[in-house]
Amino acid sequence: MAAVDQLSRVFSALADPTRRDMVARLTVADATVNELAEPYDVSVQAVSKHLRVLEDAGLVSRRRDAQRRPVHLEVEVFDLMTTWIERYRRRAEERYRRLDALLESLPDEPEGDIE
Amino acid sequence: MAAVDQLSRVFSALADPTRRDMVARLTVADATVNELAEPYDVSVQAVSKHLRVLEDAGLVSRRRDAQRRPVHLEVEVFDLMTTWIERYRRRAEERYRRLDALLESLPDEPEGDIE
DNA sequence: TTCGTGTTCAACCAAATGGTTGACGACAGG
DNA sequence: CCTGTCGTCAACCATTTGGTTGAACACGAA
Numbered sequence: 494m495a496a497v498d499q500l501s502r503v504f505s506a507l508a509d510p511t512r513r514d515m516v517a518r519l520t521v522a523d524a525t526v527n528e529l530a531e532p533y534d535v536s537v538q539a540v541s542k543h544l545r546v547l548e549d550a551g552l553v554s555r556r557r558d559a560q561r562r563p564v565h566l567e568v569e570v571f572d573l574m575t576t577w578i579e580r581y582r583r584r585a586e587e588r589y590r591r592l593d594a595l596l597e598s599l600p601d602e603p604e605g606d607i608e
Numbered sequence: 609m610a611a612v613d614q615l616s617r618v619f620s621a622l623a624d625p626t627r628r629d630m631v632a633r634l635t636v637a638d639a640t641v642n643e644l645a646e647p648y649d650v651s652v653q654a655v656s657k658h659l660r661v662l663e664d665a666g667l668v669s670r671r672r673d674a675q676r677r678p679v680h681l682e683v684e685v686f687d688l689m690t691t692w693i694e695r696y697r698r699r700a701e702e703r704y705r706r707l708d709a710l711l712e713s714l715p716d717e718p719e720g721d722i723e
Numbered sequence: 724t725t726c727g728t729g730t731t732c733a734a735c736c737a738a739a740t741g742g743t744t745g746a747c748g749a750c751a752g753g
Numbered sequence: 754c755c756t757g758t759c760g761t762c763a764a765c766c767a768t769t770t771g772g773t774t775g776a777a778c779a780c781g782a783a
Contacts, residue, residue, distance in 0.1 A: 498625065505623035508616050509771085513692075520699035526730060539772055541731060546770095560729045560780050568700040571693050577628075578686050584635040585683040624741085641760060654742055656761060661740095675750050675759045725783085732777070740769070747762075753755085 499551055500573055506550040511535075512543050516552060519566035526562060615688055617665040626650075627658050631667060634681035641677060 507513050515529055530540040544564060547553045551570045555562045622628050630644055645655040659679060662668045666685045670677045 500628075501623050501625055504619050508620035508623055510613065510616055511771095513615075513619075517696055517699075520696045521703060527728090535771085536773065537730075538732090538774085542771070545731095557779095560727095562730065566700060568697055571697050575690065575693060578690060581632055581635045582683055582686050584632075585681060588636060626741095642758090650741085651743065652760075653744085653762090657741070660761095672749095677760065727782085728780090730778085733775090734773100736773080738770080738772100741767095743764100743766080745763090749759085749761100751756100751758090
């Protein structure tokens with residue numbers, strides 16, 4: 494398979510509105526492929542493919558229950574994203590704080606180039 | 609343009625490791641296209657395309673400074689993702705709480721698998 | 724064993740994606 | 754004005770993506 498990191502797969506999986514909707518519905522309850530497919534105007538096979546993408550991203554897992562393959566959401570994977578996001582959000586905010594402090598510490602400026 | 613919602617564009621933009629790295633670097637300081645391109649083993653044009661994707665997602669904006677086009681990160685857009693993520697994380701956790709409560713309210717089980 | 728239901732596999736297709744190279748537009752500095 | 758630098762536009766190409774249909778597999782029930 495592709496040599497792509499999980500974070501990329503997670504973001505990529507959630508970039509599709511149908512998949513995002515499926516994830517949203519799975520927060521309420523586990524569901525079978527047919528149940529998941531029902532609201533959408535696409536074939537069951539297409540939904541099956543979407544589920545494979547979600548599974549490759551680690552966002553869902555599947556049990557076997559007779560012919561059924563109930564799909565279960567693995568919410569912990571959300572942390573992968575929030576960790577990344579918060580890390581850089583923090584970094585950006587830190588930067589703004591420093592910038593504000595700098596501006597405040599300056600008297601009024603002509604054309605100062607400071608390093 | 610594509611009739612795709614912003615959240616999809618944001619997730620999609622961050623699904624690419626190069627773009628994620630560019631965003632990471634932009635948390636430290638604004639940068640020009642050439643500066644951004646320097647560490648990667650691709651053409652400047654390719655980086656320019658990546659920036660367009662990030663811009664369409666609302667993740668960056670560009671000023672004009674003579675020939676330069678300094679790129680600036682718009683961190684607020686992160687909120688779009690965290691809002692979505694936290695909403696469904698909460699929903700999933702809520703569900704587990706209810707499930708736990710239900711199990712606890714039951715008398716002892718025939719096929720109890722407890723660890 | 725045969726049938727029906729749920730799901731996946733395989734082949735195919737159109738559109739999108741990420742890369743390339745080459746030419747061009749915008750601008751500062753001789 | 755000419756020149757060099759920064760960046761984008763255009764055309765092209767290979768790969769991936771999201772969809773289709775038809776066949777096959779897995780399993781419970783009859």
